[in-house]
Amino acid sequence: MxxxxxxxxxxxxxxxxxxxxxxxxxxxxxxxxxxxxxxxxxxxxxxxxxxxxxxxxxxxxxxxxxxxxxxxxxxxxxxxxRRTVCYYNNKMLDFSWSLEAxxxxxxxxxxxxxxxxxxxxxxxxxxxxxxxxxxxxxxxxxxxxxxxxxxxxxxxxxxxxxxxxxxxxxxxxxxxDRKHHVAGVRAYYSGVAGMEDTCTEVYFDRKYLPGYFWVFPVKGGMVNAGMGILSDDVVKRKINVKEAFYDFISRSDVLKEKFRNAQPLGTLQGCGLPMxxxxxxxxxxxxxxxxxxxxxxxxxxxxxxxxxxxxxxxxxxxxxxxxxxxxxxxxxxxxxxxxxxxxxxxxxxxxxxxxxTLARMPFLFNTVFTIGKNRIVKKFMK
Incomplete structure (x- = not known):
């Protein structure tokens, strides 16, 4: 035995x-x-x-x-x-980081x-x-x-x-709990135009608030592009997150130009984010x-x-x-x-x-981006 x-x-x-x-x-x-x-x-x-x-x-x-x-x-x-740039409704906020990141x-x-x-x-x-x-x-x-x-x-x-x-x-x-959980997707790309190695980018679109789209440079001339949407919204609005990823790009003049000649390095991968x-x-x-x-x-x-x-x-x-x-x-x-x-x-x-509050009243996003240079607002966004 x-x-x-x-x-x-x-x-x-x-x-x-x-x-x-x-x-x-x-x-x-x-x-x-x-x-x-x-x-x-x-x-x-x-x-x-x-x-x-x-x-x-x-x-x-x-x-x-x-x-x-x-x-x-x-x-x-x-x-x-060293910097993060945020875009919403043709407005831009630029954050400089003091901490090493x-x-x-x-x-x-x-x-x-x-x-x-x-x-x-x-x-x-x-x-x-x-x-x-x-x-x-x-x-x-x-x-x-x-x-x-x-x-x-x-x-x-x-x-x-x-x-x-x-x-x-x-x-x-x-x-x-879908109200406190985000469904996300991510893919790597090469050939994304207008990227700076030291600057990350975040995009908001009224259609998908409070979700957002990110474009982060990584070593080797690549970018990590992804999107997150509240899981509760995904279920209630029957959103296909992978389709929403491409829709987000098509709805943004800035992203459309950046990804015009970009090449995907693999497929979109999904993830769950516990908020x-x-x-x-x-x-x-x-x-x-x-x-x-x-x-x-x-x-x-x-x-x-x-x-x-x-x-x-x-x-x-x-x-x-x-x-x-x-x-x-x-x-x-x-x-x-x-x-x-x-x-x-x-x-x-x-x-x-x-x-x-912002999700219930999306027009407030315009206000945030209008007064976004205020030190208190920037501290909150960080």
Missing amino acids: TAPIPSPQYDVIIIGAGPAGCACALALRDAGLRIAVIDKHNFPRDKVCGDAIPGRAIKYLREIDAQFAGRLSAFTEKLST YTATREHFDNFLFSGIKGLPGIDTLEGVVVQDIERTSGGYTVITKGGSRRYTCTMLIGADGINGVTARKLASREI GSRWVAMSGDHFLLAGDAASLIDPVSGDGIGNAVLSGKLAAEQVIRCFAAGDFSAAFVKRYEQELYEKAGADMRKKTMVLK
Whole structure:
């Protein structure tokens, strides 16, 4: 009779090796804990996204890792972002960025982050491992892989495996709410006219508000072009998002000219974006959720990476407090949610209220773009 495979025991298991999971692991590297980072993919891997790496993400990563600046300098697959131009109804707003920001394909950027944790003492990285189920134990959780072939146990579980991952569903009974979810598509193009490597572009159209279209330059003369529409609108108005992508281009004189001689590099790819326009449960006995698993995408900018890195950092700080106090209860870990709300949630709530008003009264978009040079308006848009 074959002996059962023993379950490796970890202090912390992080499911998901995107920006939230990697940030959490980096922030825990000197905590003296045994950590496993599990991801269903083998890196490098693609992720459908706008490929904008915001200044907030870089700022938090620098705070987490003293060596990050040097590694980022050596990361050659990035373009610096210094400006963003927004268009609506023949009006334009031009934003200059003070924080260090970039564009880079998620295939390259996420692999860059993941490479930074591989081989670190005390951290096991498990690629190509699909988590099928999670079971509660007296001292934490057991993570069960596809087919039940392997089991890993831990005291503290960090769910960073995205909106469709197992952790949000199993630990927080999360279901997609179309009023707080965006259906997006993205494709890469070459030959898009009039692009500047240091400038990202965002377009609004009354027909698709509060959705928008983006055109972001990435290395190699390519652009990442995409569109996001509130999922509730997609269902109610029976919108085909892929058809809407091409319709958006045809309705804009600026985009039509830019894409006149552009060549697609592959097909449109779809994605779901969990917006931070509602505050969801993201902690409990022996677990925390971070990144997209905690629905933290900014409802105005569409940025998910900045809040993902922030949540990974704050999750790590909470984990350290838990082990220091020997307390992993839901009441004790609630501090993580409170800190995250103070640093990101309150701002997203304000943005959501304004965005809902603009969506109900689209003529206000004209007002925003008319007074958009105002410092307060620009701060809100960022």
